[in-house]
Amino acid sequence: MDNILIIYPILPIVFLNFIVVFHMRYTIGKAIKKRDVEYRFFRAYEGSAPEYMLISRDHYKNFFEIPILFYLLCLDLYSINDVNTIDLWIAWLFVIFKFGHSYIRLTSNYVPYRAYSFYGCVIFLLCGWINLTIKIRYVLKNNT
Numbered sequence: 001m002d003n004i005l006i007i008y009p010i011l012p013i014v015f016l017n018f019i020v021v022f023h024m025r026y027t028i029g030k031a032i033k034k035r036d037v038e039y040r041f042f043r044a045y046e047g048s049a050p051e052y053m054l055i056s057r058d059h060y061k062n063f064f065e066i067p068i069l070f071y072l073l074c075l076d077l078y079s080i081n082d083v084n085t086i087d088l089w090i091a092w093l094f095v096i097f098k099f100g101h102s103y104i105r106l107t108s109n110y111v112p113y114r115a116y117s118f119y120g121c122v123i124f125l126l127c128g129w130i131n132l133t134i135k136i137r138y139v140l141k142n143n144t
Contacts (some may be wrong), residue, residue, distance in 0.1 A: 006083045009091035073128045094124040094135040
């Protein structure tokens with residue numbers, strides 16, 4: 001199987017990250033225009049701010065947590081030159097659940113659905129890392 005296929009699931013997550021950035025900028029602009037937040041809030045991010053703006057900002061910050069492990073997993077799989085169908089399924093399922101999580105977070109923000117989609121991401125990411133660990137152990141065992 002062509003290893004480059006494991007890079008493709010990274011691209012939609014990066015694209016989603018940019019969507020979240022633009023959404024955050026929109027909500028900040030909306031809050032400033034409606035005078036729901038003062039400019040001084042942005043100096044140290046202290047004080048009061050509307051919930052819709054904080055939700056958007058927190059979601060943006062979340063893209064520098066779990067997705068980083070996803071990027072690392074995909075790049076590690078690419079670097080060991082051992083990508084298979086299971087790896088691709090796990091990666092694409094992570095992408096689907098991440099998009100679902102973002103959609104829920106930026107629309108209804110209904111916590112039970114958001115939690116299901118988040119834990120779906122975590123489970124698929126964990127499966128990917130377990131799979132990678134087994135592959136690395138197998139490679140090291142066969143090279144000694």
